[in-house]
Amino acid sequence: MEFNQPVDSNLFDDAKVVGKPMQRIDGPLKVTGTAPYAYERNDAAPDALYGYPLGAAIGHGRITRMDAEAARSAPGVRAVVTTLEVDPLEKGMNNVARLFGGDEVQHYHQAIAVIVADTFEQARAASAMIEVDYEEGTPADLDLDAAFERVQGTGEPDTLVGDVGAAFRDAAQVIDQMYHTPGESHTMMEPHSSTVDWSDGENMTVWTSNQMINWNHQSIATTFGIDQDRIRVESPYVGGGFGAKLWLRADAVLAALGSRAAGVPVKLALPRPMVMNNTTHRSATVQRIRLAANADGHLTGIWHEAAAYCLPGGRGENATAQTPIFYAGDSRRVKNHVVDMPLPETADMRAPGEASGLMALEIAMDEMAEALDMDPVQFRIVNDTQVDPANPDIPFSDRHFVECLERGAEAFGWSERNTTPGGQRDGDWLIGHGVAGAYRGALVLPSGARAILDGGKLIIETDMTDIGTGSYTILAQTAAETMGMDVADVEMRMANSAYPVSSGSGGQFGAPSSTSGVYAACMALREKIAGNLGIDEASFNGGRVTGGDTDMALSEINEEVSAEDAIQWGDFQQGYAMGTFGAHFVEVGVHAYTGETRVRRMLAVCDAGRIINPITARSQVIGGMVMGVGAALSEDMALDRGRGFFANHDMANYEVAVHADIPEQDVIFLDTLDGVATPLKAKGVGELGLCGVAAAIANGVYNATGVRVRDYPLTMDKFIDRLPAI
């Protein structure tokens, strides 16, 4: 199906299933522990043996010798494969560091051996018996602040609009500040895990934990130089991803190598302490933001320059992603620098770009509002734009940012907020209120599915994944709606490379793209059924197909009918800016004596088009808000600049938010529709929920204490000496 023009009215405008709250159809499996994750495929590979990885013990350099003899002769060991025994493997999609093979160490805990043994304990013990000699690489300067100083002002701006110099010269108010966001680790609950059967060196089956079946499928073929047709990839349950499982990673590669060497299926999970440095993370950023405004509160100049690090050839984190487009302003200069550093690989993490960019920009907006003596809600409203500021001919497809702010302010009780920084006390706690805007792009990708009507049951096959986002449920809803059937009569078969290629899950493109793909497949099925029955104008309702003289139950169609289609996105979308918008409001308490910060309540208002399932969408948003609390107050990958690795590489030392950190949370979805975005007029929401949250908290801390902290996370050591006098 070609999506070639904005959709006017269609069957979703009169929906009975789509847009209605519905509990997850995979819920009972998950709450009873019966959903099989990648390391648990006793159903498919009951004889799998145990793989265990060994990671490099240096930041970068070369391996000069490996002695694995003791490991090979250790009890229960079936095979050991060291990186020196394997030619450097080709890199799969967006793999920057090599996943295995050769003597080069590009980052700490890069995989350098895999051990296969009869038991987990034997494999783990043998891994410790491998002797490795290293030649350490030349020490590298890992100081991102120093790197920013070096690159600042260099290179062509990514966006340059208007006369920025004049804007800052003539402004009524200017702010100019530096902001820091730390490296962040996805820390999904299930570590990267795979079970692989490549026993005979011929066909390979990969039961893995991955967000993108097709990318993974292609990457395995590339990595091992074998035909894609010989590989099957399955990932029906994924224990969280957040971007960490977009790409092929070492778990699947090592399990495959181990399986081939030992001649048996092998399962391997990265040990938790290895996840942070072996896999990918969100780069730290250094950001300088300058804002210029005239006396009536209109931004006249926006200057955003940022730096992030990555391995050579990587992408880092683009913290300026939102700056060209989020706010109005006649002039702007935007530049992101990516600095090469020999550190573990940086790549996408939930809302890559906007998440760390808004952590800074939304503090800057708060600072400017204060400088102008304006309400920060009103300041944002004044600077709304309905067009791409750099290309005024390009309108937003649908943007209700102002309504997010207004609805939120009313629901939160913003008018009764503390307006004097440091001026409100509740016992030992200083109370503050903060607001931030939220923006995240609305990407869509081609997405396919197969729809099969079989004896009154509708089967949907697509390689789409459900990483906790609710794909099983919303795709079943979409299919049921399109076919006029009950959700109970829909069977979802997903996340298998044998099925049509979907968008996969990432970049909050999954829900809008894959529901469109299922819609396309079901429309093709409708056409086929109507054709078979000789109906010109068929309608599908209540489990029946009607038209002309025909009125029959779909369950009466004896033959299996199958149709496959994919949604393709037309060029007309290039004529629009597509985004999702939101506003976050928080109340915080900062302990007047210790500086401990507690979030007391949170509200998000989201504008993301049609909400396909308010239950799962709300869960996505509150989950983003929880991640935002961690980003604001505790998450921080601690870089050892001498050794070039992250020292707090486990779940005790990298502190994500826990139950006790999370207060009452409210979410309001605006009742909006975006007919430019998709046939369902829907956009993604899973990343929007994170965007801006940390800044709202930081602004709340400022409001509570009168101390501005621009360096995340806002731990007490950064401002306890500046707290108001007791």
Add this chain to the structure above:
Amino acid sequence: MSPPIDFSLRRRTLLAGTAAAAAFSAVNRGGAAAQSTGATAGPETTTVTLSVNGEERELTVDNRTTLLDALREHLQLTGTKKGCDHGQCGACTCTVNGERINSCLSLAVMHDGDEVETIEGIGQPESMDPMQAAFVEHDGFQCGYCTPGQIQSARKVIEEIRAGIPSHVTGDLTAEIAITDAEIRERMSGNICRCGAYANILAAITQVAEESA
């Protein structure tokens, strides 16, 4: 007013301690024998009998095998999850002799004779326990990987509060402890949910507590 600490919980605690001590002494005897003969080493495996979800299971495990891996790899009870294997995340929470523990922090050989309950013993998809049903109703999970551990903890948190066991946020240690949001959040904080379903988990626990009051 009921007494602050439930008798049955106390008795189970005592049993857990006794069983662990017995397992240790068995291992120690093996070590002593090896020393006296000067032979290579003592046995590297131990046979233990666990009662798992009400069924006696005899297992011969590597002495290094955690209770978590005994459940997952020997008994194929994979509902108990391995998130960190270091007692940091709570995904492996299961019940031993009536108390919740991190099964990754405990070796299988310490549990000879113990009663273990896993998520599979609590309910099945067609016959969910009230807490499991409440998690589905309130969407108390997303990816589902921490969920069995959350549910194990959730059921015990209600029992622990009712048994009068205080927490960090308990104010008056002599009064009956109320099942409040703060008490639930504090006691659930050993179970991390990176998808961030905490508010929904709280709603599920609160509902079950109220319905069972």
